[in-house]
Amino acid sequence: MKKLYLTCCRVGVLMGAIASLSFANIAMAEGAIKLCTGSEGGAYHFAGERIAEKAKNIDIELVVDTGGTMANIELALDGDCDAFIGQQDGISKLKRSDKNAAFKLKRVALLHKEYAHFICNKESGIDAITDIEGNAEYSIDLISDSSGGAVTWANFVAEDDGYAAVKKVYSEDAYTAASNVASGETTCMLLVSGIGSGAIGEIDTDMGSDLILANATDKDFNDALDTKGKPLYEFDEISKTYEVNLQTGFWASVETVSMRAAVYINKTKIKGKDLKQFIRAVNKAKDVIRSEFDR
Structure with missing residues (x-):
């Protein structure tokens, strides 16, 4: 499936970065599932690439250089990403401060250690x-x-x-x-x-x-x-x-x-057939991702 790679700045200036995206990029991204990952060359970026490669009947757009797990969580809650890869303890940290926000996020798969x-x-x-x-x-x-x-x-x-x-x-x-x-x-x-x-x-x-x-x-x-x-x-x-x-x-x-590490979705953003296809892509990629980083 066709993938569009975007680079986000840190959360503090996120809105400015989104505003600066070209009309062409916004148009290309329409309908795609936006997956927040991590820095290029890192484990999350590698995992995102493998998931996108396995996707059928959906487009997965990788959002990179977000700033880390908590930034990915914030982007998913704000609707700028539909799903993300992150540490499980990020959700635990969120739950201590905002249980309602944590409830919006659902873990769909476990990846590498x-x-x-x-x-x-x-x-x-x-x-x-x-x-x-x-x-x-x-x-x-x-x-x-x-x-x-x-x-x-x-x-x-x-x-x-x-x-x-x-x-x-x-x-x-x-x-x-x-x-x-x-x-x-x-x-x-x-x-x-x-x-x-x-x-x-x-x-x-x-x-x-x-x-x-x-x-x-x-x-x-x-x-x-x-x-x-x-x-x-x-x-x-x-x-x-x-x-x-x-x-x-x-x-x-x-x-x-x-x-x-785990893959999470914003439950309000991915539903129905798209959710099924996304989860299928994640599970088809999971073993490849684990074999790359597990020891």
Whole structure:
């Protein structure tokens, strides 16, 4: 099916971006299911492409560079996207603040696993996320306030308010965040992504000698529940993945939490035959997506 790729700016200037779209693009998009994904080359974008390839009798338009899970949620609620790919803990965060809004969104499939990558300055002495709990002297870079890391951090704080003491900072991209951690400007960073992320691979190669991939588990995280009342996070492991610097010798394996990314729809936007065809496309693409990122 024909696909139209749009690039959205961050949510704060979203309306201006939409207004600037050409008439031709708007006309081409008419009737298509708009699927919010993520940055080009990332796991969500890859997943969106595979879903669009499997679509029959419907057009799926990929919306990219949205800014993260919470931005995708906002775009879906505002009607600028009909469906989106995102972290499950984003819905949990939304439900705490607006149950009615969360009710408008429906999960239709689970995709690949995503892992919390907790990366700290090697000289900081931190080798586990529990080391920074309750300490205002430490800082954590979440990249942006709508990023996957910010979503997961908010859920960590909801389960253990001791983490609220840690100073939150934002660097807008993972590479800059890692550079600030490597230089000691920031203590740690949190990046949630599929295993073997290209962004983390680049960080591993370029500055991993000054960083440590630390454990990201806390017994309180086990209490986090999804919207169905089931455990939100799985206690998991990242083993021998970033082998240039981050996972060599003693640090070859770290404990962390993982969850599966999911596809959601706005229940008011996709219905009937279109919904059936969309769900069919997602399920036909699901195994390919999982095989790319699951380990």
